[in-house]
Amino acid sequence: MSNYKCTCKVAEEHKLVCCCVCKKSFKIECVGLSTAEARKIHAGDGLTWSCNNCRKLGNDINSLKAVIISLQEQISTFQSAVTPSRLTELMSIEKSVYEFEERQKRANNLMVFGIKEGENLVKKEQTEKDVIFLKNMFSTVGVSVCENEISPMRCGKYDQGASLCRPVKVKLSSPDVVKKLVYDSRKLRDNEDFKNIRISTDRTPMQLELYREVKTELASRLDSGETNLTIKYIRGVPIVVMKNQPEN
Template sequence: MPNMNKVDTPVKKSVNSSLLHVEYNLSDVMKKLKSMNSSQDIQNKVLNEKLINYEAKLSNLNSSLEGMIKSLNMLWEENKALKIDINLLREKISLLESTNSPIFNPISSEEIITEAQNRVLKQKNVIFYNIIETPNETLESSCKIVSDLIKDISLDLKVNSVKRLGKPHYNRIRPILVECDSIANVSKLLKNKSKLRAIKKWKKVYVNADLTYNQRIHVRNLKDELNRKRLAGEANLIIKFVKGVPTICPKN
């Protein structure tokens, strides 16, 4: 008769051994998964760093392109103004030549080129007059004065340089030459200069464009012509800058 109490121990050991083997395999799989995850994390970190680097390079490239576009626009403005000035000079020469005046002194090409170059050098400049000069005034304090004035007339302009003209004198206020960053900002300053009269601090200050000698003569002649017209009854006239050229125009 078979012994019913007999235990089949080899079978139990075999099952335990299989389970242990499975646990070892799972442990190896988990280790490999962790290793793969760690490797993937490193790769992701490297990719992210490369992406950040590419984004920084792209941002720098965009900034450079914006700077180039701004420079090209400013160059276009300068060339446009130069073309206007040259055409104006040619018209003056043609007018003088057509009068056959015995006192006519022909203008050489070199003089025209020199005048045009001087106008280009000055076209971003304005000159402020009657700004009180403080004792021991420095370049920094001059810049601060100009900055305050510009803010007081509600403008936001970039200024390249500021300097007093001439040597200090005890009974004379030296004008201030201001170089703006663009011709457009010069126009803004000149268009808003009338606001100075409404501000007590700047009431006696006035501002003009930085003109060449020939331009100053032209403006003086225009003023004489304007006075003659007003005496003749044409009271509704003023001098305006039309495309950079001073011209007698109706007020409205």
């Protein structure tokens, strides 16, 4: 029987057997025990008996113990294999993967700085105004983009008491369009409407930190007396170079 559900009321004690776990009594015929086997159990010489339910529970507990022991062994093996230098390497790989994914997500984004916000404009009105401004700016750089393809988003919390000039993020059709706009942004300097506008790619926190470090290096070298220096992106990496060095 898979489960014992003995409900027999038996007066003879010798025809009952008690589970050593749950202490419930069962009729020996109902649990498949012979009289001789029951007699040995009653003799109390170390022989015990457990019902099917308790036996199954014990097996489950033993299985769980085996799983725990296996996990402990795996953790121990992992800890012994992962040295501090290996752990640093794994963390570096993890950071690199995350950084790559972040750059892929931002590849089509263009960041525009310096577009003033109108006071007391609702979000829809400000967006419409930004779309017109951006379309004219793109045209000045030499890139034609339809108004319905421009979806600007102001970054940061609106603060009426601030300068009202939050950065604008624009998602464009491809990374190539973003690169062309950034590369040709120098054309904006000669236009009165856009001379104070600055545009860049949508950089990750790691890229921004790297740029700040390079900017600090530039300031330090200029303070030391070096001249004709600037920051240029060489293969996507900011580097301090001479102003006449070609940009890749």
